[in-house]
Amino acid sequence: METEIVATEAANRAIESLGKLDAAAKKFREVVKNDLTSMKASSDRVQTEVAQMGERYKHATQLLTSKEFEHALENAERMAAALKAISALSETKLSVAVFGGGTK
Numbered sequence: 001m002e003t004e005i006v007a008t009e010a011a012n013r014a015i016e017s018l019g020k021l022d023a024a025a026k027k028f029r030e031v032v033k034n035d036l037t038s039m040k041a042s043s044d045r046v047q048t049e050v051a052q053m054g055e056r057y058k059h060a061t062q063l064l065t066s067k068e069f070e071h072a073l074e075n076a077e078r079m080a081a082a083l084k085a086i087s088a089l090s091e092t093k094l095s096v097a098v099f100g101g102g103t104k
Contacts, residue, residue, distance in 0.1 A: 063069060
């Protein structure tokens with residue numbers, strides 16, 4: 001009879017332990033699932049941003065190598081040279097003399 005009681009108690013503890021183990025495993029799976037979901041969302045965001053950066057880089061490269069940009073740079077260089085030449089000019093004095101030609 002005593003063996004039966006000990007066996008029953010051991011079986012009950014084993015069943016209780018299995019229940020706790022099952023609960024811990026479920027909680028672990030939920031945490032892992034949440035972590036995987038977060039990682040996937042982060043990965044998707046990074047992939048989207050990388051794709052956007054690639055498109056923007058391509059657009060910037062096309063813009064910077066276009067004929068219009070080349071023409072704008074040439075104009076800017078000419079303007080810079082003209083401004084430098086203007087700033088290098090020394091002050092010039094202009095004298096005007098008016099002579100009245102007549103006899104008195």
